[in-house]
Amino acid sequence: MTSLAVPEHPWLLPGALADAVIPEATRRHRRTTRDWAVDVLAFLISLLWVLFATADALSPAPEAAIPLPHDWMVGADALLGLVCCGLLWLRRRWPLGLAVATLPLNLFSMAAAVPLLILYFTVVVHRRTAVAIAVTGAGLVTNLVFSWTRPDPNWPYWATVAWGVVITLAVLAWGMFVRARRQLIVSLRERAERAEAEQQLRVAQARHLERTRIAREMHDVLAHRISLLSLHAGALEFRPDAPSDEVARAAGVIRGSAHAALQDLREVIGVLRAEGDGDAPEPPQPTLGDLPALIAESRAAGVRVNVTDTVVAPGDVPAGLGRAAYRIVQEGLTNARKHASGAAVTVDVAGGPGTGLTVAIRNRWPVGTPAGGGLPGAGTGLVGITERVTLAGGRLAYGRDDAGDFRLAAWLPWPA
Numbered sequence: 001m002t003s004l005a006v007p008e009h010p011w012l013l014p015g016a017l018a019d020a021v022i023p024e025a026t027r028r029h030r031r032t033t034r035d036w037a038v039d040v041l042a043f044l045i046s047l048l049w050v051l052f053a054t055a056d057a058l059s060p061a062p063e064a065a066i067p068l069p070h071d072w073m074v075g076a077d078a079l080l081g082l083v084c085c086g087l088l089w090l091r092r093r094w095p096l097g098l099a100v101a102t103l104p105l106n107l108f109s110m111a112a113a114v115p116l117l118i119l120y121f122t123v124v125v126h127r128r129t130a131v132a133i134a135v136t137g138a139g140l141v142t143n144l145v146f147s148w149t150r151p152d153p154n155w156p157y158w159a160t161v162a163w164g165v166v167i168t169l170a171v172l173a174w175g176m177f178v179r180a181r182r183q184l185i186v187s188l189r190e191r192a193e194r195a196e197a198e199q200q201l202r203v204a205q206a207r208h209l210e211r212t213r214i215a216r217e218m219h220d221v222l223a224h225r226i227s228l229l230s231l232h233a234g235a236l237e238f239r240p241d242a243p244s245d246e247v248a249r250a251a252g253v254i255r256g257s258a259h260a261a262l263q264d265l266r267e268v269i270g271v272l273r274a275e276g277d278g279d280a281p282e283p284p285q286p287t288l289g290d291l292p293a294l295i296a297e298s299r300a301a302g303v304r305v306n307v308t309d310t311v312v313a314p315g316d317v318p319a320g321l322g323r324a325a326y327r328i329v330q331e332g333l334t335n336a337r338k339h340a341s342g343a344a345v346t347v348d349v350a351g352g353p354g355t356g357l358t359v360a361i362r363n364r365w366p367v368g369t370p371a372g373g374g375l376p377g378a379g380t381g382l383v384g385i386t387e388r389v390t391l392a393g394g395r396l397a398y399g400r401d402d403a404g405d406f407r408l409a410a411w412l413p414w415p416a
Contacts, residue, residue, distance in 0.1 A: 014038075014182070031092070042118050043088050049114040050081035057110070081111030088115055095122040099135055106142035108149055117171055124175025125182075136172050140165060203383055210384035211391075229257050263318070263415070288314060288322030288349075291329060295347070298333045304344040305333070312352030321412055324392050325349065325359050331385050332361025332408045340366040340406065354416035356394075360409040365400060385410075 014034055031039075057074045084105070087098050099119045105112045120139060124132040143164035152160050236242070236250055286294075288311070295305050311317070317325075329347055336345045343364040351357035382398060385408075389396040394412040401407045 035092070039089060039092075042115075043085055046081075046085045046088060046115040046118060050078055050085060050111045053081065053111045053113075054078040077109050077111045080105055080109050081115065084112040084115035084119070088118060091119055091122045092126075095119065095126050096131060096135075099123045103135075103138055103142060106139060107145050110150070117167070120168075121171050121175045124172055125179045129176070132172065132175065136168060139168055143168065206383045207387050210387045229254055229261070260318070263320075285319070285323050286326040287319055288317045288325050290326055291349070294326065294330060294333070298337075298345075303333065303337060306344065306346045308346070308348045308350075310350040311357070316353060317357070317414070320392065321357055321414055324388055324394075324412055325357055325410075327388060328359045328385055328408070328410050329361060331382065332363075335382075335406075335408070336361070336363040340364060351412075351414055353414055355414065357412045357414045358409070359412070360407065362401075362405050362407045365404050365406055382408075 014032065054074060054077070057077070084102060087102065091098055099122075102112070102116055102119060106116060109116075120135060123135050144161060147157055147160040147164065151157060155163075233254060236247065239246075242250075291307075291309075295307055298305050329349075332347070333345060336343060340363045343366065345361060345363045348358070348360040348362075386396050389410050389412065392412050394410055396408075396410045398408040399406070
């Protein structure tokens, strides 16, 4: 079974998606190039924030940072911010543990605000919603305490709390969107792989069923040929003194029967007949002579069928060849009724001994949806016809031709 193709640029995928869509044998690093780029950018942004918050806190008139009573507190806050910047490199492996361990810093640290937000965003993306909501609730509580312990002289308490809530919820919504998008991509790929596997299974089952059915059809033919061989060979064995013309006639029948048996046997070599078929005899199989009845049946159903029959010596068509031609025409008419309801169908049958038998069915390409939504189908009819034509040593082609019509054409060998 073939699998879906590996993405053309896997380095653009985050590591979580790369684990799902790229086979492990083709991966060299757990962290992709995109992950490295994002981690470097997150580290640089966090580092710049720590430097800015520290410099602003040490300035005589801070603009963004909330003043601290002692300079050593500013240095301690900067050190905590640098530690959190370093922890960002481990956030993909332990997102929840790092977020819980650094949660107390939300109570007082200003320099660690940006790296802590990045850690919180990683938890929302990589952990389920219940965990993200719990961490969000704990963060909102620490936001209340932070606004109380480090009040902003230019903002009232409720305003600073509101800004903290808005920023937290914005990061939560962004992280949940990223997580949902990644889950959707993985889900669509899994569905595509499952649909591909099911389609391949249906095709394999259709081929097996068609091979088994062909084996059942050919069984009676082979038994008939071999019984003729046994009968005439026994006659020659018990009548060695028969006239020469009778011996020659019996030998001719044996030769013809052996040749026909070999031709039939070639079609079923490699086909394993299923056991347990039961004792009920199968109904007579159709031949090329049954095509008029098939056409009449389709016309009675309302299908406009135009037939061109230029077969030379139609009475000499071998049974297996006529049966294959019958099935091809039957499948073509069925497909026309299913997918091009109301369209005229043209059936061309031509050929002769030594040149082969050509069967072609053509109908206009359907426009819109057939009335009533079209007949349901498993999509394996052409697979069975392909298997039948291949076993007969012929060729099959189907699809839209240059005129825009749908054409099903087969060539079957017809020995001289």
